[in-house]
Amino acid sequence: MGTKGGIKEGLAKIQMPAGVFFNPHMQLCRDIFSLSIGALPEKKLSLCDCFAASGARGIRYKLENKNISKLSLVDWSLPAADACKKNIALNKLKNSRAYKSRMETFLAKRPSDFLEIDPFGTPAPYLHPAFASFSNAYSKSAYLSATATDTAVLCGAHSDACYKIYQCSPLNCEFCHENAIRILISKIARTAADFEYGISPLFSFSHRHYVKVLLRVQKGAAFAVSSIKTLGYVSYCPKCLYREWAKFPTKKTCACGTILLHSGPMWLGPLWEKGHVQKMLQLLPARPYLQQAQLQKILCTVESELSLPPFYYDAHALCKKLKIGAHSLEALQNSLAQKGFCFSRTHFLPTGFRTDAPIEEIKKALL
Template sequence: MSATGLRALRYAQELENVGCVVANDMDPTAAEAIERNKAYNALCSPDKAEAISRVIPHNEDVRMVCMKHEKMFDVVDLDPYGTPSTLLDSAVTSVKEGGLLLVTATDMAVLCGNNAEVAWAKYQSYPLRAKYCHEMAVRTLLAAVENAAIKHRRHIVPVISLSIDFYIRVFVRVYTSPLQMKQTPSKLSYVFQCVGCDAHELQAVGRQQTKGNVTKYQPGVGPVVPQRCSSCGWHYNMGGPIWSDPIHDKTWVTNVKSELERNKDAYPGYGKVHALLTMASEELLDVPLHYDLHAMGGTLKATPPSFWLFKSAVMNAGYRVSGSHSNPLAIKTDAPVDVLWDILRCWVKEHPVKPQSSPTPGEAILAKEPTVIANWTRRTEAQSKAQKDGVARFPQNPTADWGPKRRAGKYREEELEAKRRKEEEED
């Protein structure tokens, strides 16, 4: 998974008090590349030679490396091409108490519901195709890591979990605690999503009740939704279970963001990293998943109000609201979906839409009178601090056609070079 070993070399040179960095890849060609890059870096940076010497290349199955290493690791970074699901068991057992586990997943088509049956096989969770699919993918991966940990009487505490470009990446700390292990079902939830209007509700897998010094662990109470959606009358799909506890540690994110701002010139990727940390720090931590304002407007066949205006109306109704790092159109709020539809009903009364010829979810929603009357008074708090300060939240991709390259093949260097020359001649 280390490929050319560049990340391992950066860890060794840029972090203090590093004993060793084990850079492993199953591909012999990659292991050779790590050795070469280690030598090149030592030649180009003689002052860093001692740090570079701490990189230990390995050509083995990473699961065997985790099991055979004489000491547990302070940090384990899993970054495979595709799913990390087969590596989680060995990874959670090889991290020190309170150590950091970093996991990347690039199989986004699977995690976002295009191949839901494959996701079930890999992650034991059923994804739903929805506007919140990228956040659901993050929560699916966290649930998979937690499920791997509890087999070994351990549990995870996420510090930051992100959907970035074409992949997701989670940073979690791993602890041993039989008590916390028992609380896992209360941190996981099933998701019910209306197929008509995309309204969603979460149902916890388990719950806990504490009386005095006695805590009882019981199944979750349900169902949390009726047979048909109360807003539009369509039926529900059920997905999950997903991680429904917070996906970020706000204190940790704020501290990292402050460190980044203090050393701005040291980070070439400052703009992108700062934007992600800013959005993560402003999210509502206790509200899993989100709505998409444009999608809700599309359901009603109406042009929705501006984000500032809509968020102001939600806040004026007495609820909290924020954006999401995973979707620039996201509305993350603790308001019931009925309140959101009431606000949009009021908007449509002021900005009428054309009658719809056939029964639709939007028609069913608009047929009801709002019980909450929208207050459109603009609130300065409805704008995030990033917006007020003019900080970029969703920077543009650096180049056109930005995305993952094709998977590394089994070519030797000569064969790969010949293939490249042939492609250049054809162009």
């Protein structure tokens, strides 16, 4: 940002005029979601990047994936729209255009199969025009990718803001970043249902200051109802770190006597589709321009954790509660495995893990 120079990222060459936003720290995000698009089964998709800025994300998506046949780069800023136009030409992209327009106005006239919503802050205000666009185009299926950078809101630091924006009660706890994604998906599912669409998460990711999801969108009352029925609440004890989840909270107090904290309504279903993640792993070796080692580690971790229960634990938080020194995750895994429990690290947190063991067994394994 603020330079007249240019960069090369992935397969794209991007010029960045002064005043046009570009975040170099989002390269990993662009890497992993470009790969995720490549794993989609469709052969021809029209894609609209609704907050394109320099156009880096959308241009990479099209350059790196043969299944993107048409690209629209949309931004309300004239300098950004001009930059997109120049970067399209610089990368010699065909069937690609830049537009100076508000997202809502553009989508009302020019629908796409795939909408990329990557605004500053929350994507919540833009979900209604996104699904209205799908509906107006009579789309039976589509894709939506949404980024939220208001993680302080989603993670419970500003509860009132979360009520207002997402109509959810957040939770400031050790698994708050998973909560954040589940609250975001809940908001998307409820907006989708207004237009008789259901959603299915294909890939979810949390890193640094943001959370991001890629969802399949399907038309039909049955899909919409199924999505809404997947919403529910997590109940959490801040004293003993017990947690449970259900359609509605069923307990007021924990077995230890502490009043439970409740968060929701949130998405309680899977955050990833196993076949989609495996396809991403298959495609990765053929893309040497990506951050191979880092992506391999992330995807292997996700593949391991996706089949285990939601709401990961933090080994450091547990050790602090038990007033013991830090415990290695490898030793904890071995102890739980000896008792027949499953275990996986999580991409959400370096000291985080998932297991089907109850909290009492986890504590025994740590002591």
